[in-house]
Amino acid sequence: MKLYYFSEMPHHEFPDEEGDKYPSLRLEFPNRFFDREKAAANYQRYLTEYEFADQAGFDGLMINEHHSTPSCVNVGVNMTAAILARTTRRAKILLLGNILPIEDNPVRMAEQLAMADLISGGRVLSGFVRGVGVETWWSNTNPVHNRERFEECHDLILKCWTEPGPFRWEGRHYHFRHVNPWCLPLQKPHPPIWIPGTASPETAVWAGRRGYTYVPFLVPSEIARELFDYYRQGAAEVGRTVTAENLGFLICAVTAETKAKALEAGRHFVWRMGPTLRAPTEYFAPVGMRSRAGAQFALRARPRSLATLSYQELLDGQFIVAGTPDEVIDRFSRIQRELGVGHLLLEAQESRMDHPTTMRSIELMGAKVIPAVAAL
């Protein structure tokens, strides 16, 4: 099983009581609380941690993108990929991912990903996501079109990568008369495509049909298994065999020399489950963004929202793993056995988890955990 390092690049640099005054940290929390000097230093710090994760032996570096929220100030996943393409050497660069429905120019997207792939020597894993509602508000994209735009944007990017230009694209949402990108990915036919899942059975089926790597995020393992069943259903429709390589899972994880230290560090993950997910329904799921089936599945997948779970409940539910390297290896092995995944994505830094703690965890993962789980 391969391990991936991930930080949301949080900006938890404000008094919590200020954030509590607003209906959500997303969309509504005023950006006068954005601290420019601290942000400048944090970007350097977060990139250093990614580079160290590459050196320490992580198989991949996962990056993502959000907007209008202190929970993640990585506002351009392709920008970060371009930096890591130059400053890292070995690990895959997993963009998970680009938010396709809010993208107005899929041709530019195809070009930028190709350029990152070329610069990195073919290390890009190109994740495509539908995004949460917050990004729909941020971009003012009609949520009713979310799935249609996701699929059409995907189709156009794929065509840019796989069919010779020039060609014309007149779709439902995208219109280009002269498509002929002079930048194509190094990997042939194109970088592997990854798709995350939280609650949409349609997405799992869709990814299964195409053989993309599918990764449920922070869901109970029984829900992950159910989503994998949808994925297998899609794969079976087209006669595809599903292997561990096709399946991943994302959790929060930190390790330290002692269990006490790890548990102390792991507490920082509670912020991303609680305060940063606190919001009226409409912020995360504006009208029309989810199908009725998706909305019903989401209710079942999360009978209680992550925001209402205590630290202990999050540990018990395996949303967070925090322990000594041996304990972490044990937990990861269990996840691998339960889910049969080939990729485990670790959100490994959060909130105010400090630089030394983060670096030490990366170091221990590299020295002990990664070699131990590699054979699983």
Place this chain on the structure above:
Amino acid sequence: MRPREETISVGGVGVHTWIGGQGDALLVLHGAGGNRGWTRWLAQVAERFTVWAPTHPGFGRSGDADWMDGIDDLARFHLWFIDAAGLGRPHLVGHSIGGWTAAEMATMSPGSIDRLVLVAPVGLKPEKGEILDVFYYSPPQLLTMTVHDPKTVPEWDELYGRAPTPAEVEIATRNREMAARLTWKPYMHNPRLAHFLPRVTNPTLIVWGREDRVVPVECGEQYRRLLPNADLTVLERCGHLPPVEQPEIFARLVLDFLGGHNRR
């Protein structure tokens, strides 16, 4: 006379329609909340007019129209509805997004309609203030922001007094999705509409609630300025739903303006 319900086919879309009354045809277009059916003010107006109250495509029990992208599509559709239903040259009343639709219809084909009543229509970008982002709030929150004072709404109990059935929740969700489909961007307005409104010389009555928290009352003044033959009436202690909040007064305004079957 009791109203009847019919499904009228327009371009392959079944349009669920309430029909009732006697006299000249009066076409009534509902707002984003959907077709509330045979409410008190309609019954009153139907004493002098034959009321046709269609449910927009994608709303309520009408058929789907996922291909529609904006209110101008809905306006062309309802001009077609006038032909399909054989309404001749009806009077036209539209509320909120139905008012916007009515205004667009009038700019497209002023000769197709007689008198025009616009009730708190969206459609113009407010010169002052903003149109409330209705999709940002939950339906219960929205309801309290939509009316001035629930206690003064005579039909409150009939319309909102009990928990909705699952079928009603499904219809409300569908209504909201279609409203989003039609009005998301530019939000609730057409930047080009102001350039076309001067074409509409039809006698027009604009009605607004002074306490409208959804669409600023100043937009009523903008419409009045742009329409060559329009009057604006502002109702005190009234929010965004004049036909429901003050049904007697609203029906009286409409009847006085339209004149009934003796007016020529």
